[in-house]
Amino acid sequence: MQSNAALEYDYSLAKKFTFLTILFGFLGMLVGTIIAAQMAFPELNYLLGEYGTFSRLRPIHTNTVVFGFTVSGIFATWFYLGQRVLKVSIAESKFLMVLGNIQFWLYFVGALAATVSLLLGYSTSKEYAQYEWPFDIVVVLIWVLWGVSIMGLIGIRREKALYISVWYYLACFLGVAMLYLFNNMEIPTYFVSGGLGDPLHSVSMYAGTNDALVQWWYGHNAVAFGFTVPIVGMIYYFLPKESGQAIYSYKLSLLSFWGLMFVYLWAGSHHLLWSTVPDWMQTMGSAFSVVLILPSWGSAINMLLTMKGEWNQLTDNPLIKFMVLASTFYMLSTIEGPIQAVKSVNAIAHFTDWIPGHVHDGVLGWVVFMIMAAIFHMVPRMFKREIYSKKLMEAQFWLQTTAVVLYFTSMWIAGITQGMMWRAVDEYGNLMYSFIDTVTVLHPYYAIRALSGVLYLTGFIMFAYNIIKTMTSGRELTEEPQFRTPMA
Amino acid sequence: MGISEIQGYASFVMTIFLVIMLYGYIMYLYRSEKRGERDYEKYGNIALDDEITSTPVEDKAASQRHKEENK
Ligand code: HEM
Numbered sequence: 001m002q003s004n005a006a007l008e009y010d011y012s013l014a015k016k017f018t019f020l021t022i023l024f025g026f027l028g029m030l031v032g033t034i035i036a037a038q039m040a041f042p043e044l045n046y047l048l049g050e051y052g053t054f055s056r057l058r059p060i061h062t063n064t065v066v067f068g069f070t071v072s073g074i075f076a077t078w079f080y081l082g083q084r085v086l087k088v089s090i091a092e093s094k095f096l097m098v099l100g101n102i103q104f105w106l107y108f109v110g111a112l113a114a115t116v117s118l119l120l121g122y123s124t125s126k127e128y129a130q131y132e133w134p135f136d137i138v139v140v141l142i143w144v145l146w147g148v149s150i151m152g153l154i155g156i157r158r159e160k161a162l163y164i165s166v167w168y169y170l171a172c173f174l175g176v177a178m179l180y181l182f183n184n185m186e187i188p189t190y191f192v193s194g195g196l197g198d199p200l201h202s203v204s205m206y207a208g209t210n211d212a213l214v215q216w217w218y219g220h221n222a223v224a225f226g227f228t229v230p231i232v233g234m235i236y237y238f239l240p241k242e243s244g245q246a247i248y249s250y251k252l253s254l255l256s257f258w259g260l261m262f263v264y265l266w267a268g269s270h271h272l273l274w275s276t277v278p279d280w281m282q283t284m285g286s287a288f289s290v291v292l293i294l295p296s297w298g299s300a301i302n303m304l305l306t307m308k309g310e311w312n313q314l315t316d317n318p319l320i321k322f323m324v325l326a327s328t329f330y331m332l333s334t335i336e337g338p339i340q341a342v343k344s345v346n347a348i349a350h351f352t353d354w355i356p357g358h359v360h361d362g363v364l365g366w367v368v369f370m371i372m373a374a375i376f377h378m379v380p381r382m383f384k385r386e387i388y389s390k391k392l393m394e395a396q397f398w399l400q401t402t403a404v405v406l407y408f409t410s411m412w413i414a415g416i417t418q419g420m421m422w423r424a425v426d427e428y429g430n431l432m433y434s435f436i437d438t439v440t441v442l443h444p445y446y447a448i449r450a451l452s453g454v455l456y457l458t459g460f461i462m463f464a465y466n467i468i469k470t471m472t473s474g475r476e477l478t479e480e481p482q483f484r485t486p487m488a
Numbered sequence: 489m490g491i492s493e494i495q496g497y498a499s500f501v502m503t504i505f506l507v508i509m510l511y512g513y514i515m516y517l518y519r520s521e522k523r524g525e526r527d528y529e530k531y532g533n534i535a536l537d538d539e540i541t542s543t544p545v546e547d548k549a550a551s552q553r554h555k556e557e558n559k
Binding site for chain 1: 492495496499506510513514517518521528529530531532533534535536538539540541542544545546547548549551
């Protein structure tokens with residue numbers, strides 16, 4: 001590669017995916033807030049005929065936040081930091097640019113079409129794998145394009161050593177590829193039956209307990225390779241860069257990486273405790289879930305120690321605040337998960353609201369906070385403008401933090417109450433409560449969660465407004481800030 | 489011995505094997521630093537000094553040249 005004086009990083013792809021992150025984030029959380037309200041006030045199910053029911057909207061919520069919001073965030077940050085840590089501009093290769101653009105459009109159109117298909121009721125009924133087979137094929141294509149793009153960029157890099165974040169993105173790519181393919185093995189019934197039924201319909205290639213095992217090996221590792229691995233990859237770049245402090249211990253980051261890779265894949269069966277899967281597998285799921293605390297906390301503590309001696313930044317830079325809160329919530333949910341995976345605790349927690357409570361302290365506190373922080377860091381550099389409003393950022397931070405706390409505390413109480421009521425028996429061994437008793441008791445907590453959804457969504461709208469104002473009317477920067485992001 | 493029992497034992501053996509590998513890796517990391525063969529902490533600077541014009545922490549072009557010279 002020739003060295004060229006005017007060489008610059010090309011952010012066009014990162015910008016495009018940033019827009020999608022905001023769009024899908026808004027849509028996904030809007031639907032999340034609607035379904036939360038429906039659980040508190042069931043009449044809301046009947047506003048839009050079949051299209052507005054909880055059962056139609058729930059998969060739209062989960063798939064939009066996972067495959068829409070989070071995956072766009074992963075792509076956006078990759079196309080930004082991938083170039084920077086490899087010290088190569090993606091524009092140095094025409095091929096990679098074209099590939100990236102194809103990936104973007106295929107992804108955008110595919111994601112919209114897949115969402116519409118869910119709204120119309122096409123679903124395989126496997127959690128987080130609801131998309132029917134034609135969409136699965138599109139997902140695989142997009143993923144292959146991204147893979148080629150990662151490898152291509154690595155191929156033309158100037159920096160020989162792969163920074164730890166790159167390892168995490170690579171693991172995300174490989175992990176999701178493997179999981180998605182195996183769990184979505186399905187047979188389109190129309191074609192094998194000689195034209196019976198709906199062409200979009202398919203059945204899983206696995207049956208019964210095997211299907212459940214593959215499903216939760218997938219489901220849990222979707223959390224691992226979608227909500228954990230790439231997000232850790234982000235924080236390993238954005239926190240050091242924003243604070244100007246190198247990672248506290250690079251060795252610990254390597255070790256946590258391999259620890260996470262080794263342990264995560266075995267923990268999925270904790271979703272199937274007390275079910276028909278073999279006993280040893282359940283025990284293995286529990287045991288590995290507990291061990292998982294180590295690599296998870298390894299990364300989180302490494303991040304907090306990176307701030308050692310620099311804690312003043314926490315008070316005067318809201319971006320640091322977002323990231324420190326994110327790693328704190330990462331610690332919270334990675335201690336909570338293992339607790340829920342202990343068999344005796346799981347006997348109470350399973351099927352209750354404690355599970356969505358756990359999911360959302362992770363995703364709202366960790367995933368969304370980290371992705372928003374990444375966007376706050378990237379946008380001023382991509383658009384060469386100062387962040388529009390620091391005050392708005394602070395207000396958003398506190399509003400959303402309150403919302404997360406309301407969400408998980410209400411669901412903890414609701415879940416444990418529910419679990420205890422389901423099991424309660426009188427002196428003769430008869431169940432003390434019927435199902436509707438629990439529903440009545442839980443109503444206030446559902447209402448609190450709906451409120452927390454409104455608050456969180458409001459915070460996200462503040463975020464989107466701040467970012468769009470930054471892009472269009474933030475004060476222009478003459479040179480790129482090295483560390484701390486400037487804000488008005 | 490049924491298939492599920494074999495699977496159980498296999499999973500146990502595999503766990504032990506992987507634990508040993510992981511501990512081996514820790515020792516490898518620290519030992520190679522102690523002997524001065526590697527410096528892992530310098531890689532942390534890749535994120536801090538990431539302008540396209542910055543000097544790479546490990547230059548790919550230079551190391552390739554080096555390899556060719558040694559051929
Ligand atoms: C405004 C914010 C949000 C609200 C109000 C909300 C609300 C909800 C509700 C009511 C459910 C259904 C729970 C049930 O069936 O009992 C749910 C499920 C879920 N949500 Fe959200 N959500 C929000 C944001 C997010 C985000 C940002 C993510 C991921 C990035 C996410 C991931 C999930 C997942 C994975 C599930 C399935 C949980 C399970 O099956 O246990 N949510 N959400």
